[in-house]
Amino acid sequence: MTSMELACLFKDQPLSRYSTYEIGGQAKFLALPRKDTDVLDLLEIAQNQGLHPLLFGMGSNLLFPDEPNPDTLFISTRSHMEISINQDRLHVSAGTPMSLLALIGAAIGTSDFDFCFLLPGTLGGGVYMNAKYFSNHISDYIDRVYYVDLDDFRQGIQSISVEHCEFAYKQSIFQRKNWFIISADLKIKQLPDHPEALQPFLAQLDRGMLENSSLQVFSSYYMKWLDRLKQEHDPTAIPMRSIITDRNGKLHFEYPSCGSVFKNNYSIGEPIGKLADRLHLRGTQHGMAMISPVHGNVIQNRGGAKAEDVIHLIRLVQESIDKHYGFVPEPELVIVS
Numbered sequence: 001m002t003s004m005e006l007a008c009l010f011k012d013q014p015l016s017r018y019s020t021y022e023i024g025g026q027a028k029f030l031a032l033p034r035k036d037t038d039v040l041d042l043l044e045i046a047q048n049q050g051l052h053p054l055l056f057g058m059g060s061n062l063l064f065p066d067e068p069n070p071d072t073l074f075i076s077t078r079s080h081m082e083i084s085i086n087q088d089r090l091h092v093s094a095g096t097p098m099s100l101l102a103l104i105g106a107a108i109g110t111s112d113f114d115f116c117f118l119l120p121g122t123l124g125g126g127v128y129m130n131a132k133y134f135s136n137h138i139s140d141y142i143d144r145v146y147y148v149d150l151d152d153f154r155q156g157i158q159s160i161s162v163e164h165c166e167f168a169y170k171q172s173i174f175q176r177k178n179w180f181i182i183s184a185d186l187k188i189k190q191l192p193d194h195p196e197a198l199q200p201f202l203a204q205l206d207r208g209m210l211e212n213s214s215l216q217v218f219s220s221y222y223m224k225w226l227d228r229l230k231q232e233h234d235p236t237a238i239p240m241r242s243i244i245t246d247r248n249g250k251l252h253f254e255y256p257s258c259g260s261v262f263k264n265n266y267s268i269g270e271p272i273g274k275l276a277d278r279l280h281l282r283g284t285q286h287g288m289a290m291i292s293p294v295h296g297n298v299i300q301n302r303g304g305a306k307a308e309d310v311i312h313l314i315r316l317v318q319e320s321i322d323k324h325y326g327f328v329p330e331p332e333l334v335i336v337s
């Protein structure tokens with residue numbers, strides 16, 4: 001395929017619409033593949049047109065530039081949502097929201113994925129970063145990951161089993177390889193009571209809502225669905241209250257953000273947020289970006305922030321922690337140049 005006429009390929013799109021930070025300038029090329037073959041066609045186009053593919057999911061762990069490179073083809077997996085069940089395995093495409101896994105669990109009767117509730121982002125982004133909530137990591141549930149090697153995409157879809165994915169705290173092999181995660185097989189440890197409920201449940205979803213990067217839309221849509229599932233099933237069988245309380249307490253959905261900006265450095269013994277608090281960095285503002293008044297490891301967009309405002313605050317936290325504690329915190333969020 002050499003033409004730029006692919007249905008999932010769009011021109012001149014504001015990246016701010018595709019990131020939970022709501023930050024980012026105009027992308028000259030942006031694609032939303034809906035199936036595996038779209039991905040391969042897009043990679044062919046990118047190669048023929050001399051464009052550099054930049055993959056992402058929901059944009060909940062990255063910062064887009066104010067002036068994107070016109071030679072970049074931004075590819076978000078969010079429109080590729082396919083889920084099937086086969087006994088103790090869920091096959092899930094990379095664009096599937098992680099939070100949806102929790103609702104699927106509630107619909108089919110397994111609590112395995114409860115920890116994903118209100119965890120923004122797609123499965124692909126979660127596998128890349130080994131997303132976690134307290135002691136639960138997405139890697140605990142991975143059996144096999146399917147990917148395309150961007151350096152040799154004509155080989156098609158390949159796969160890797162979990163033992164070889166090099167998962168650790170906020171790490172995976174996918175951060176070191178130029179691979180496009182397409183889908184994964186997830187293990188279901190607590191077998192579902194009614195697996196046949198999966199497809200009817202999926203058919204009722206509003207895809208537009210699931211693809212939206214606004215954190216407010218995200219939280220209200222999932223809360224609405226949780227209430228509905230509670231009414232249909234035994235309310236006590238859906239124990240996500242502590243997650244809701246925790247995330248609302250941290251004002252996760254109040255302002256656009258990417259959640260925690262830095263990885264914790266466990267050799268120090270205290271989370272980065274606590275160190276930033278001790279240095280009285282909470283509430284510090286630059287332009288329209290602000291270190292959250294309630295969490296020192298979150299930088300919020302208070303309305304119209306630029307990428308450079310966020311980067312300024314990232315450097316401020318790094319320099320302050322280096323000066324007082326002798327190390328430079330490593331960002332968790334991916335800064336797109």
Ligand SMILES: Cc1cc2nc3c(=O)[nH]c(=O)nc-3n(C[C@H](O)[C@H](O)[C@H](O)COP(=O)(O)OP(=O)(O)OC[C@H]3O[C@@H](n4cnc5c(N)ncnc54)[C@H](O)[C@@H]3O)c2cc1C
Pocket residue numbers: 020054055056057058059060061062077094119120121122123124125126127128129130131132133174179180181182215252253257258259260334
């Ligand atoms: C309010 C809030 C709360 C959060 N809480 C948590 C939390 O509790 N725990 C946690 O772990 N994270 C948390 N995060 C961060 C974020 O939700 C996760 O890191 C999530 O996994 C990112 O998924 P994404 O689809 O948005 O990835 P993106 O932000 O779109 O991309 C992130 C990185 O993954 C790569 N990537 C994405 N998809 C693919 C793919 N298909 N193939 C190859 N590479 C890919 C991108 O290239 C990029 O480098 C939070 C974020 C927010 C906004």
